[in-house]
Amino acid sequence: MNHEKIRAIIADDESAARETLNNYLSRYCPYIEVIAEAKDVPDAVDKIQKLKPSLLFLDVEMPFGNAFDVLEQTADQNYETIFVTAFSEYAIRALNFSASYYILKPVSIEELIKAVEKARESLNDDKRINRTAIIAQNMKNPQGKKLVLPTTSGFEVVAVKDIIRLSGSGNYTDIFMVDGRKKVVSKVLKHFQDLLEDQGFMRVHKSHMICLEHVQAYHKGRGGVLTMIDGAEIEVSPTRKQDILDYFQ
Amino acid sequence: MRTILIIGLLLLPAKVWSQSGKSEISDSFSNYNIKGKTAIQLINEANKKALSDPVSSNKLATEALERSFKSGDKLAEYRSYQTLGTLYYNSANYTAAIKYFELSSAGFGELKDKSNQAYCDKYLLLSRKKLNDLNAYEKSSKISKSKEYKTKSLSKYSKNASGSDQIDIYSELGNYYLENKDTTQALGFINRAAEATFRASDSVVLDKATSLSTFYNATGNYSENIRFQNNVLEEGKKRGKLNIVNLASYNLGSTYVATQQPEQAIPFLKQSISLSNKSQNIELKQKSVKELAKAYEDMGQYDKALTVIKDYVHTLDSLQSLHDKNLDASISLNHEFAKQEARIQKLISSQKQKEADIKRQRTILWSLAAALGLFGLLTWLLIRSIRQKQKANMQIKLQSLRAQMNPHFIFNSLNSVNNFISKNDERSANRYLSDFSKLMRTVLKNSDQDFISLETEIQTLRIYLDLEHFRFGEKFDYTLELADDMDAALVQVPPMLIQPYIENAIWHGLRYKENKGRLEIRFYTENDKLFCTVKDNGIGREKSAALKTENQKTYQSTGIKNTKERIELLNKLHGTKLHIAIYDLTENGLPSGTMAKISIPYIMQLEEV
CATH class of the missing domain: 2.40.50.1020 (LytTr DNA-binding domain)
Incomplete structure (x- = not known):
């Protein structure tokens, strides 16, 4: 097991929500290092490209676009995403297509730990699928949709x-x-x-x-x-x- | 389908009318122009001519009958029968008379024309008597064999009866008692009939003078008869009617002869003979001569009797010729009547056919009308049930729409509790959770109501605003004002109508702002209407929409759409005029936010209190 800390970014427009996630992560997932927080889509895209994180906690609903805009604009980057959403059936379907990890608000500590564990496993896998890219692709090309099994x-x-x-x-x-x-x-x-x-x-x-x-x-x-x-x-x-x-x- | 039915209904009566108003024949009689005369006018004319010109009278009555059929004038129809009956009665064709009087009596009965019905019944009875119909009394509804009934019907009937009828009733009663050998009673009624006679018309006097004379003599009341006949004689002189005088003279003469008083009889009989000669009344003359001869015989003056009898033989010739003449006239009259009769029967049968046709058409018409009515009723029921269903659907839809508090807000708010937990801030977590619960409780409680008090609504909005302010405290501050002149407890508003506009202001306007924004909510009345304005100084609708990426547009909040639908449904269901207008605000030509203005008619609130 790799004992290096996983560099992560939290993207959410609510400061309280960012703070909550930060607090929980430091307490229950100490191998995660939150290197930055982003308050909207352009901010998130900018920080991903500059800081090249391995993990992104991404709120689906944000000002100036949403989670899928972030994925589209950073499709060239290789990182694992854990989506955070309050209520979005549409988003959840899209995520299930790519078998992505997501947690629901209000955030459950158990679910958070589980999702982070899975993301960490995936990051350690050599044959890792770039789900982020698949989601972005599915968004752009609904006819040739890909399903991650x-x-x-x-x-x-x-x-x-x-x-x-x-x-x-x-x-x-x-x-x-x-x-x-x-x-x-x-x-x-x-x-x-x-x-x-x-x-x-x-x-x-x-x-x-x-x-x-x-x-x-x-x-x-x-x-x-x-x-x-x-x-x-x-x-x-x-x-x-x-x-x-x-x-x- | 419906149209065809209506057209059918419109055509049908037209067909009925056209039939009834079809052939307009223009007949006219040589001496009386019947053109343009009504049936009743013709009948009156026929009645005038009944004695003098029975053939014309018959023609007129037949014509009147035809016209009455055309115009549907029932009274004229029955009066035509009455006249025809009278004509037949006068021509001694009692069978025909009975037929017409039966028709007319039944008809007048229908029309409740009592006096005309009485006339017909009287002649019906007389006709039957003439035919020696033994059951005449029983057949007559007026005069039954029961004494009680007779007396009762008399007192009841005589009130309405005309003079002539009264005499008849008294005579009939007298006749009845006579048959039952109750001469005292019989005499009483005959006397009453005699008294009544003098109030009657000439023809009635003539008629009764003879019949009552027979009654008196039959009861052995010769002296009464003599007194009565004297009175008739005086009445005849008074009226200047020689035929009455003649008849009374003969009656007096014959009565005196019958009572062995030939001396008294002779002057009256002589007067009768002389009057008969003048008026060519051969029949009466013959009778008088017979009585006179008998009087002389009784007195032993056989030579005078012989002279009278010789004279009588003389008269036989003229009598014979008169009889022949009368017979000819009678035959020709009967022939004319028979001709008319054929026409009348044709008329009646065609009328019956026509009536049957009309009845059938009327039946068809009514059934069509009933079918249409039924059709209309069914359509109405169907429409009503559809309307009710629509209304029920609207209510169900309304329910589903108003129950929605944006789930996004719910879960994000709950996540805020996580923030306090993650900071170990027990009290804040607790306070936040109880505030949130309070909001949810009111929303749930109000979700099954179309209207709640403004007071409750404002409390709910305050909690909502506080919770949102906690999440986006760095983005905006808010104010919530209520005009001083309003009693929020009395005003009723639809719940959660304003909340989506506040959410919108925060979500699409204020959240994008670089610096802290301002949200102003105001409730006030103006022109008897309640208004609520939600005003923000966010980035404005236009810029907000421009900032939306494709991905965001795919997923969009349904809050405003739901609210618009709710308003439409509320307006339809309650007939209200809820109205929402959204204004883009500008400052120095630049967008400076958005204002939603929601108007609620004041009357609606009172209605629902």
Whole structure:
């Protein structure tokens, strides 16, 4: 384990919030060294570029832009981000796409420790994915969205358009790709439903979610059966039958 | 669908009218121009001619009937029947008379025309009697066999009855008692009938003089009859009516003969014969001659009797020719009547057909109207239910809109407690938390209300401002003013309407400012309206919008949008005129902040107190 201190910047427009985070970090994450605080977007961008931190605590809502503006403007920098947000479903979805670390306000000390631990692990990983860059990319190019999958052996980045179907089994989800590969992710199917529902995917069964683009045929029945381009036959729940018919007609 | 129905309804009555006003025939009689005459006028004319010219009278009555059908004049229709009945009665066609009197009696009954109905009933009875209808009495509704009923109906009926009817009723009652061998009672009624006779018209006097004479003689009251007939004679002289005098003379003569007083009889019978000669009343003359011959015979003066009988034989010739003449007239009259009768029957049957048609059309019309009514009712119910549903939806929507306190604010505020905790500042943490709880409690409490007192609203705003000021104390100071003339406890306002504008002022105006800003909130009344202004000296809307990055625009607070929707819904639901205007402030031509001015009609607040 690397005993060098991790250099971090806190970006938040509320001085009290910055102070709180600073106090908690010094008390519970002593290996973090807060080298600067930023009060808005331009200030944060400026300090990241000048001080090149390894870790950024970033409030999503700030004056003169928001967290994503910071990421866009510092995409060339290599740092891990822990997002801090009070309430932003939109932001949380974006973060989940890239499997980024985030904590919610009011800040929980337990969550803060956990997030910092994960960020530290990631920083020590040689094959580290630059999630910050992925978020920035997803923002700019919504059609070619990338999804970061936390697999058993680390992380993997896939294009949303390459996914044929997902099938849930307990706490894991199997993801079937266009190239025939299968990925096992330790997330429930609901997690992906929230992320992909407006990306051309449909939950057709309690354990199946499919990409509508990759449907080859539909056979009517009680709920019916969908044949996907990889030849898989997916059962459709009777309650979703109408949605399928509406979509294809 | 609806339009077609309405058009149908408009067309239908037009068709009915056009039918009833169709053929306008212009008939006219040689001696009476019927053009432009009403049915009633024709009937009056027909009645005038009933005796002198029964054929024309019949034609007029038929014409009147036709016109009454056209105009739908029921009274004229029944009066036409009445006249026709009378004409048939006069021409001794009692079967036809009964038919018309039945029609007219029923008709007058419908119209509650008692005096005309009585006339018809009387002739109905007389006609039946003429036909020897044994059930005539029973058929007559006026005169039943029950004595009590008779007496009752008499007293009741005689009040309304005309002179002639009264006589008839008395006569009928007399007749009834006579049949029941109660001569005393019978005499009483005959006397009353006799008395009434002198108040009646000439024709009635003539008619009654004969019939009452028969009654008296039948009851053996010859002296009464003689006295009565003398009175009739005097009445006839008084009125200058020789036919009355003639009849009374004959009655007196025959009564004297019947009572073995031939000497008394002779002068009256002679007078009758002479008057009969003058008026060519062959029938009466024949009767008088017979009685006179009998009188001479009774006196033993057979030669005089012979002379009279010779004279009588003489008269037989003229009588025969008269009889033939009468017979011819009667035949031709009957022929004319029969011709008219065919026309009348055609008229009546076509009228019946027309009435049936109208009834059918009316039924269709009513059913269409009912269908339309039902349709309208259903539409109304549907619209009402839709309106109610809309209103309910609006209320639900309003509820969901007002329950929202920006969650961003909630969680950021809670995070402020973390600040005190991280500094081990127990008291501040506690105070902050209780202030925050107070705010949440009021917001939750007011969330199910459309209006709350301004006092409560201001307290809520103060806590909110204090909490925000704690977070952004370096960005702004604030003032909250209430005009002196206002009683905040009595004024009612929608809760949390102003808060989003304050939030806006801080979030988009003051937060971007380099130096410390100022937020001024004022409540005041003007022209009976309540106003609230939220004024900041922040960077202004324009600059604030320009500073927004693409990423920020994707995520935007819905507070103001919600408030606008709430105001629209409140206005719709309560018919109020809540209005919000936002002004960009300038100083020396440069943006110097924003002001939101919210107006609330004063009346609404009183209404809700």
